[in-house]
Amino acid sequence: MSKEKTIAKLFKVFRKYGYEGSTLSRLSEATGLVRSSLYHYFPKGKEEMAAATLEYANQWLNNSVLPPLQSRGKPIDRLKAMSNTINEFYHGGEETCLLAAFVHGEGSELFGSQMKQILNIWIEAIVGVLKETGIPEKYAQEKAENAIIQIQGALILAKGLEDRTAFVRIIDQLPQMLLH
Amino acid sequence: MSKEKTIAKLFKVFRKYGYEGSTLSRLSEATGLVRSSLYHYFPKGKEEMAAATLEYANQWLNNSVLPPLQSRGKPIDRLKAMSNTINEFYHGGEETCLLAAFVHGEGSELFGSQMKQILNIWIEAIVGVLKETGIPEKYAQEKAENAIIQIQGALILAKGLEDRTAFVRIIDQLPQMLLH
């Protein structure tokens, strides 16, 4: 199995269990590789695995979210493209967010700067679209933050209530919310 | 030390580290009690400690959040009271939410129904206020959900960016958001 596919499997574990909850047993089971095989790919162990999954999330942002946002289509279409991508990534609210998982526990201290970078790039990309529509910089910044806030909050509520409807609604309303 | 105060210290650990990240070592250090002393209060161990902190959160809701919401003041004032209470509880966005922490890992499976109950009670209390102002039931429900979503999302963003300004802004705008 390629390293990329291995990381994708690790990612599923870390997003669900967080940093401390992702034991080598779970990571091993998820990848189908025994402990020492994982150490072949990630010599520095669990911390390196977690860092790799964050890099994986970063690449998802760069490859799947940013390009549509920075395309030349109509702002509303670009924001709708983002909504669709997000909806798929989180399986309509069934899956949690890696960043939210790493906010708790050691993940926060170990990967704080990596997480900050991802969030800021995402926010700035949304700000870029909004400024094109004439929204003043300050409000564009707040609205972009609101988008991330609503996505993250909706994921928590969906998981907490075991009901995805609120997440689907939020994702659906996101483009209109941003433009008005 | 009283059991109540012990639970308050346990709560701080669980909200920060999540269920799996809250080791007996950390719980022991935070309370100033050695392992076996904790087992005196919580014979069933860590799982019982976590359940007690959730009950602690539930009591915070019942004692500090619901009464102002269900008082006879003006709706806007009751919602502002909620905002203030929330802002204190989360120390202006510095502290994370226990529910959000338990959404990840085993906490989700162990305490799912307890978490669902807390969220639903909270939402229904907000719905109650909004319906008084003439907002139709369906929109009241969505707006109440949006309140929880924004609080949870803002906490994640604040932690992720290590910047509380977005949280403070959300809390500030919450009453107006709910009524318009």
Add this chain to the structure above:
DNA sequence: GTCTATATAGGGATAGAC
């Protein structure tokens, strides 16, 4: 590159003295 085997530390939990 994947495995078996093993090392060492820390995990949760219990018995029993005071």
Add this chain to the structure above:
DNA sequence: GTCTATCCCTATATAGAC
């Protein structure tokens, strides 16, 4: 009610065969 001492298990990590 708090402690010391100890149990067993799982955690992370490493060595080295194939």
